[in-house]
Amino acid sequence: MRKAIGIDLGGTTVKGVVMSEDGICEHITRVPTEAQKGGQQVLANILSLIAELIQKSSLQASDFVGAGLGTPGFVDNDGTVSGAENLPGWKGTNIYTPIKERFGLKVTAANDVTAVAMAEQRYGAGRGVNNIVCFALGTGIGGGIVIDGKLYKGTHGMAGEIGHIVVETDGIQCNCGLKGCVERYASATGIVNLALEYTKSASGNNLTPFVEIVRGSPSKVTSKMVYEYVAAGDAVALKVHHKACDMLARAVGIILNTLSPDRVVLGGGVMMAGNVILDTVKECIPRYCWPNIYEHCEIVLAQMGEDAGVMGAAAMAFE
């Protein structure tokens, strides 16, 4: 069976894997990113990791279909990174040439969250269909689009910034410079901010246990905590939940009318809350998309675990 190397570049760790086309992973290996030492050191660490993976596999570089790499930021068609502000010196680095020159390996790279969509389509919640859109709800909201079974990156590697769909004109200021991005409401950060806002204005009957705990330790609020109170039926926590889900449904509805995908996959840390979010989002979606499009699209939970990034990276090499 064909094998590929997958690399998932994170802020602190580079994770690598040897993966066969059926998704079986071997030799999962981690090395420090050393971002503070600059882009050339990060690249050197990636090259060492690939060499280590090839050695562990007891194969030759030429036995691999290629290598796939998920990275923060964007990757242009020629393999040059842009964005990736949290990795000093990484922006402007060309990935393809050094890997190709040293190992003779064909390389495909993409935004790390985008790569996760590839993993879901091949091995997770997107199996069996060709067109999916993934929302990764973490600290921010990332996304990935798979069309006709292939990752859609756009000509300059920038497609899939669905966390920055503006769902409320002149809404909350986003770190990205825009206002009212869905990320400001439905990411972990967004949910926490909604919690702070909704508890600040609460009074009378709305002085619930959730309001007390948030007011007592505002800096300790997490989206996980919000969902513990949602599970307990706390009225203010439920308001936060409904607002976040309605905002997410706006973005999902727009995606449906635009792309009519077979499935929309909701994943990331926020979705550990699971069906409570999924069900409420599904209830809100009909306000924002056509019923005949919605009835042909399933909204589902992500299925891939912590190896989604590295598996998606490897999966890109099989395209």
Place this chain on the structure above:
Amino acid sequence: MRKAIGIDLGGTTVKGVVMSEDGICEHITRVPTEAQKGGQQVLANILSLIAELIQKSSLQASDFVGAGLGTPGFVDNDGTVSGAENLPGWKGTNIYTPIKERFGLKVTAANDVTAVAMAEQRYGAGRGVNNIVCFALGTGIGGGIVIDGKLYKGTHGMAGEIGHIVVETDGIQCNCGLKGCVERYASATGIVNLALEYTKSASGNNLTPFVEIVRGSPSKVTSKMVYEYVAAGDAVALKVHHKACDMLARAVGIILNTLSPDRVVLGGGVMMAGNVILDTVKECIPRYCWPNIYEHCEIVLAQMGEDAGVMGAAAMAFE
């Protein structure tokens, strides 16, 4: 050079063409749709038209690459029409089987506005790039998405309903059932409705010539008329214009952050106003999308004329 048959099905007329791959059209022929006689009659008229085109071309059916058809509504993967409410009995009709059985021709069909995007990508404003999104601003707003040089229809033929991106939650009621669709603000109908609304509330310094003419003959207002007053610098007409363009920019900005296309093409009757709309939309877009994505995307006017539909239909057959 390879040739294809293109068919553009309209509410009153079916238009057909023999087109070579370089976009040269021959034997443009029109027959009545006869929608009131039901779907089977419409289909019979399409079959007669194809027969006539083959005869006029002095070729055999087998000399053609295939036939492409643009139709109101949606077309599923097996060639069955859905939607298309203005053509009685057309919904549920299978297009592919009868054309294939009678002529042995491979058929590709899609929504008629979607097909226009194909024409722009091959022969018009989208030449030379792979990823484009077209907005057709007419009575409503239709759309089409070309990805990697191929029409993206979605698994059930429903992709590209970008006129129904909700740009204002709880906004103006749309015919489609949703509220706040971009079509309600930036189509010809939308612009006329904005004109009626803005002139109704005008007073004092805002009692411009445009207000007078609209109040005098509200039923005669057209988007063309609005743009005559925009050209004359009428303050209220300019307000209508800015609102319509800002709403359109919201949808375009969302498309950019989602798909990062190489070009967005604005066409349809409303765009006869040309650069005044294009320029204002471009000014508004940065509020709704990332600068690095925007700088890689051109927003341009459509270039195809009245044959866009039939040429796009034929172009689909070359895919």
